[in-house]
Amino acid sequence: MQHRKPKDFSDRIALGITLALRFIADTFFAKRYGHRAVVLETVAGVPGMVAGMWQHLRSLRGMKHDSRGWIKTLLDEAENERMHLMIFIEIAKPSAFERYVILLTQAVFWNFYFLLYVFFPKIAHRMVGYFEEQAVISYTQYLEEIEAGTIENVQAPSLAIDYYGLGADATLKDVVLRVRADEEGHRDENHCMADLLIKTAGEPLGNRFENIEAKRATDAG
Amino acid sequence: MQHRKPKDFSDRIALGITLALRFIADTFFAKRYGHRAVVLETVAGVPGMVAGMWQHLRSLRGMKHDSRGWIKTLLDEAENERMHLMIFIEIAKPSAFERYVILLTQAVFWNFYFLLYVFFPKIAHRMVGYFEEQAVISYTQYLEEIEAGTIENVQAPSLAIDYYGLGADATLKDVVLRVRADEEGHRDENHCMADLLIKTAGEPLGNRFENIEAKRATDAG
Numbered sequence: 001m002q003h004r005k006p007k008d009f010s011d012r013i014a015l016g017i018t019l020a021l022r023f024i025a026d027t028f029f030a031k032r033y034g035h036r037a038v039v040l041e042t043v044a045g046v047p048g049m050v051a052g053m054w055q056h057l058r059s060l061r062g063m064k065h066d067s068r069g070w071i072k073t074l075l076d077e078a079e080n081e082r083m084h085l086m087i088f089i090e091i092a093k094p095s096a097f098e099r100y101v102i103l104l105t106q107a108v109f110w111n112f113y114f115l116l117y118v119f120f121p122k123i124a125h126r127m128v129g130y131f132e133e134q135a136v137i138s139y140t141q142y143l144e145e146i147e148a149g150t151i152e153n154v155q156a157p158s159l160a161i162d163y164y165g166l167g168a169d170a171t172l173k174d175v176v177l178r179v180r181a182d183e184e185g186h187r188d189e190n191h192c193m194a195d196l197l198i199k200t201a202g203e204p205l206g207n208r209f210e211n212i213e214a215k216r217a218t219d220a221g
Numbered sequence: 222m223q224h225r226k227p228k229d230f231s232d233r234i235a236l237g238i239t240l241a242l243r244f245i246a247d248t249f250f251a252k253r254y255g256h257r258a259v260v261l262e263t264v265a266g267v268p269g270m271v272a273g274m275w276q277h278l279r280s281l282r283g284m285k286h287d288s289r290g291w292i293k294t295l296l297d298e299a300e301n302e303r304m305h306l307m308i309f310i311e312i313a314k315p316s317a318f319e320r321y322v323i324l325l326t327q328a329v330f331w332n333f334y335f336l337l338y339v340f341f342p343k344i345a346h347r348m349v350g351y352f353e354e355q356a357v358i359s360y361t362q363y364l365e366e367i368e369a370g371t372i373e374n375v376q377a378p379s380l381a382i383d384y385y386g387l388g389a390d391a392t393l394k395d396v397v398l399r400v401r402a403d404e405e406g407h408r409d410e411n412h413c414m415a416d417l418l419i420k421t422a423g424e425p426l427g428n429r430f431e432n433i434e435a436k437r438a439t440d441a442g
């Protein structure tokens with residue numbers, strides 16, 4: 001089985017969007033995994049930033065504490081995806097056409113994901129969980145091509161060596177292994193967040209304000 | 222002298238907006254420093270998030286490296302201001318009216334600051350620099366009231382003790398001293414960023430893409 005089994009209608013929507021985008025990516029990139037990584041990492045850096053920003057703004061205006069640490073987790077995810085991008089552009093330089101596609105995609109995807117996150121946060125996290133499953137599949141295929149010698153196992157970019165603390169003789173394969181492990185982490189985090197939103201009735205933030213009210217009532221009583 | 226001297230027209234705009242908002246805050250809160258802190262920290266958490274998000278999206282779509290570390294600095298600023306808010310709502314509970322003001326203010330200010338940041342990032346950072354100068358003045362007055370005994374020097378909230386690593390017997394005064402030091406840091410960072418935008422012709426991000434081009438040209442040559 002390649003993906004988490006959808007449990008309800010909203011999971012099916014999230015999976016449907018993911019598979020549709022997978023189809024577009026397959027058509028567009030085929031086996032050009034380096035280019036695929038560059039373009040898809042420009043997209044992958046969006047959800048964590050949108051979700052982290054939105055939870056931050058909700059925390060401020062609702063005076064609710066981020067007691068589960070979602071904001072940091074989400075912003076760290078965004079930063080990690082940006083670092084993946086910086087690493088892969090040293091391996092595969094995007095074409096001029098791809099650069100325009102990236103501009104257009106960000107404009108569309110940022111707004112799409114923002115609205116999805118505001119109105120259907122569970123679907124949004126589930127969708128990122130499914131996206132990351134696809135990323136893991138894609139990086140696994142990348143690894144297979146490197147191992148088969150179809151893609152040259154070049155020297156790792158210096159940025160990747162610094163970021164992951166790799167040895168000076170590290171190669172592309174080492175980098176792809178680390179990046180894939182990161183995506184596995186984001187996959188689990190986002191599926192877990194979608195699950196938690198069901199359990200906590202859509203409320204990831206602790207209601208500090210009500211907690212204080214309750215505490216004062218107890219103190220006074 | 223209470224504030225950095227404006228050096229050009231855009232600095233004067235930033236200072237003018239700041240002093241106008243200061244006047245509104247003075248009228249609204251007078252010497253209710255706890256309430257002032259709560260409401261203003263809900264606003265203070267916005268600029269770092271807007272600026273960090275925007276630089277992140279620019280980094281992704283332009284494939285430019287955040288070589289000066291602005292994104293992390295800005296997002297850390299946003300998190301720090303959110304923590305200030307969480308600390309002060311344990312000291313001064315906002316009224317129902319203030320809670321509505323906070324909702325309205327965030328909706329207006331987020332959009333205002335976003336547009337300002339996209340089109341006039343230098344003014345935006347300068348304005349936050351001036352905002353933070355005002356925050357330092359305001360927390361200094363808060364301290365004077367605590368020292369004069371007008372405001373009771375209550376026990377520090379447990380969240381503040383954890384966040385700043387204070388002793389168990391820490392008081393409100395210790396907390397305000399730490400918060401003021403944070404604001405001094407943000408003041409200097411934002412003025413510095415505004416200055417840097419002049420020096421680097423509006424470009425905080427390193428142009429990694431061009432760097433690689435240049436490197437390849439050198440390697441080939």
